[in-house]
Amino acid sequence: MKYLCLAYGDKSKMQALSREELIAIREKCEPYDAELNRTESLVFHEGLSWDVATIRPRNGTVFVTDGPFVELKEQIGGVFVIEAADLNEAIRIASLHPAAHLGEDLGWGIEVRPIEAFNP
Amino acid sequence: MIEGTTETGGAGEPFPAVNGAAVPNARQAREAADAVYRTDSRHILATLIRLLGDFDLAEEALSEAFTAAMQKWPRDGVPSNPRAWLVSAGRFKAIDALRRRARFDASVARLAQELEQKGGGEMALPEGSLGPAATDAVEDDRLRLIFACCHPALPPDAQVALTLREVCGLTTEEIARAYLATASSLAQRIVRAKARIREARIPYEVPPLDELPKRLDAVLRVIYLVFNEGYSATSGAWVTRQALSEEAIRMGRLLVELLPEPEAMGLLALMVLHESRRAARTTPEGEIVLLSDQDRSRWDRSLIREGVTLVEQALASRRFGPYCLQAAIAALHAEAPSAEQTDWEQIVGLYDVLARMEPSPVIDLNRAVAVAMRNGPAAGLVLVEEILARGVLFDYQFAHSVLADLCRRVGRKDEARAAYERALALTRQEPEQRFLRRRLAELG
Numbered sequence: 001m002k003y004l005c006l007a008y009g010d011k012s013k014m015q016a017l018s019r020e021e022l023i024a025i026r027e028k029c030e031p032y033d034a035e036l037n038r039t040e041s042l043v044f045h046e047g048l049s050w051d052v053a054t055i056r057p058r059n060g061t062v063f064v065t066d067g068p069f070v071e072l073k074e075q076i077g078g079v080f081v082i083e084a085a086d087l088n089e090a091i092r093i094a095s096l097h098p099a100a101h102l103g104e105d106l107g108w109g110i111e112v113r114p115i116e117a118f119n120p
Numbered sequence: 121m122i123e124g125t126t127e128t129g130g131a132g133e134p135f136p137a138v139n140g141a142a143v144p145n146a147r148q149a150r151e152a153a154d155a156v157y158r159t160d161s162r163h164i165l166a167t168l169i170r171l172l173g174d175f176d177l178a179e180e181a182l183s184e185a186f187t188a189a190m191q192k193w194p195r196d197g198v199p200s201n202p203r204a205w206l207v208s209a210g211r212f213k214a215i216d217a218l219r220r221r222a223r224f225d226a227s228v229a230r231l232a233q234e235l236e237q238k239g240g241g242e243m244a245l246p247e248g249s250l251g252p253a254a255t256d257a258v259e260d261d262r263l264r265l266i267f268a269c270c271h272p273a274l275p276p277d278a279q280v281a282l283t284l285r286e287v288c289g290l291t292t293e294e295i296a297r298a299y300l301a302t303a304s305s306l307a308q309r310i311v312r313a314k315a316r317i318r319e320a321r322i323p324y325e326v327p328p329l330d331e332l333p334k335r336l337d338a339v340l341r342v343i344y345l346v347f348n349e350g351y352s353a354t355s356g357a358w359v360t361r362q363a364l365s366e367e368a369i370r371m372g373r374l375l376v377e378l379l380p381e382p383e384a385m386g387l388l389a390l391m392v393l394h395e396s397r398r399a400a401r402t403t404p405e406g407e408i409v410l411l412s413d414q415d416r417s418r419w420d421r422s423l424i425r426e427g428v429t430l431v432e433q434a435l436a437s438r439r440f441g442p443y444c445l446q447a448a449i450a451a452l453h454a455e456a457p458s459a460e461q462t463d464w465e466q467i468v469g470l471y472d473v474l475a476r477m478e479p480s481p482v483i484d485l486n487r488a489v490a491v492a493m494r495n496g497p498a499a500g501l502v503l504v505e506e507i508l509a510r511g512v513l514f515d516y517q518f519a520h521s522v523l524a525d526l527c528r529r530v531g532r533k534d535e536a537r538a539a540y541e542r543a544l545a546l547t548r549q550e551p552e553q554r555f556l557r558r559r560l561a562e563l564g
Contacts, residue, residue, distance in 0.1 A: 001293075028224075031220075031221075031223070031224040031225075032224070032225075035217075035220070035221065040183070040184075040187050041183070085291055086285075086291030086292040086293055086294075086303075087291075087292040087293060087303045087304065087306075087307040088285065088292045088307050088310050088311065089179065091307055091311060092176045092179060092180065095176075101225065101227075114293075114303070
């Protein structure tokens with residue numbers, strides 16, 4: 001089964017960091033990312049820009065706004081997909097991600113969601 | 121590839137392939153690895169958990185070991201002892217991972233250090249361990265794991281979930297379906313239980329003799345809970361429920377094989393005797409068939425033989441307890457040609473012993489049913505009314521359906537109707553509800 005993992009972080013706190021601070025954080029993240037990336041079960045893993053556009057149906061037309069779908073302090077800053085036997089295995093693998101270890105003060109955390117066809 | 125083992129002076133090749141073994145093609149090697157995975161992965165995991173002292177690290181090591189097998193076996197041949205090869209490969213992989221991570225993650229540093237200190241002696245499997253001794257050691261690891269998962273420091277519901285996942289290998293999602301819980305809440309329970317085992321330093325061992333009876337009780341309780349959830353499930357999909365009973369019986373057999381304590385035998389006997397009736401206890405449409413109405417030719421004779429033999433062995437030990445007695449009762453039912461020709465005298469006697477050993481209103485109720493069979497419904501009814509008057513079984517559905525049945529049989533129709541209605545209000549299981557509605561309709 002596949003699991004979608006969404007890493008959330010505090011967007012404004014992240015944007016307030018200086019270039020040097022960001023580089024320092026990235027260096028700390030690297031070994032964690034490397035551990036995650038060497039896992040055979042990892043299907044896909046990318047970081048995201050904070051620059052977001054949102055599309056909605058509105059009065060029968062496609063309506064576009066800038067900004068995220070839900071305006072929250074924490075936004076999705078990283079996304080990865082894991083192939084795992086069950087949710088606990090997915091959680092174990094996702095726990096390798098830097099957001100599970102670093103950046104507590106920057107509001108980071110990971111949501112793990114089973115990818116499941118909608119079968120009513 | 122087992123990376124890192126050469127740099128640290130490890131053997132590199134944990135177990136060399138047998139000299140002269142034919143190098144199989146990729147497909148054959150993959151099939152061999154798949155076959156080992158199916159039959160042995162739970163055993164290998166149990167050994168890795170003991171060696172590494174950490175569930176997650178062991179699970180990761182197991183998966184890496186199989187990846188390594190897929191890469192190496194096609195090239196070098198399938199090792200003569202695949203299980204030992206995989207344990208060894210998993211251990212090397214885990215130590216490598218810990219060494220890498222300890223450099224940047226303080227939280228794994230302690231574990232890494234402990235593993236280093238353990239060194240080769242305790243960690244290594246004997247070279248070329250192919251004989252029955254090695255197999256025993258691995259089986260013992262499963263037993264150690266059961267005791268760790270059923271440790272009293274863990275909350276009871278976590279014990280069940282952890283045992284099902286770690287010992288039986290059910291997925292979080294399967295356990296969630298069987299217990300009508302969400303996978304996420306179960307996953308959390310399992311993660312917390314594992315953390316608790318780590319923090320409380322719960323050992324992976326079969327408890328010493330002085331602790332054994334109490335600790336064994338906890339293990340038997342978890343196994344019986346798993347069985348009952350599969351046998352008379354309050355909820356959940358049928359297929360998963362059957363799997364639960366099968367897993368419970370498998371664990372029961374393992375326990376009896378490695379730790380032939382009378383109560384372990386008693387529990388296994390009880391489970392296989394119940395299981396022997398599975399095919400007869402519901403109609404193809406899923407309707408309940410009472411014990412007295414079951415087609416006894418559909419009972420599984422080989423399970424009954426196994427159960428009866430176990431009961432006899434356990435009783436002969438003279439150290440039997442409640443599981444043995446319940447199994448003895450089940451054996452009398454299993455050996456009777458019909459409900460009428462059942463040895464109710466002896467069943468009542470066994471309930472007497474059971475009630476003295478473990479006083480419980482539910483046992484009293486079961487005894488009352490047996491008395492009703494031995495001496496007639498009026499005699500049973502007096503006892504059931506007395507038990508209900510104590511108040512503790514007021515919300516117990518079965519107490520009201522027993523009362524209803526006995527009232528019906530002595531012709532007290534109004535009381536029977538009221539009791540069936542109370543039982544119906546208390547039951548959530550659909551087949552039970554249909555059964556009670558049928559009985560109500562028959563009352564007219």
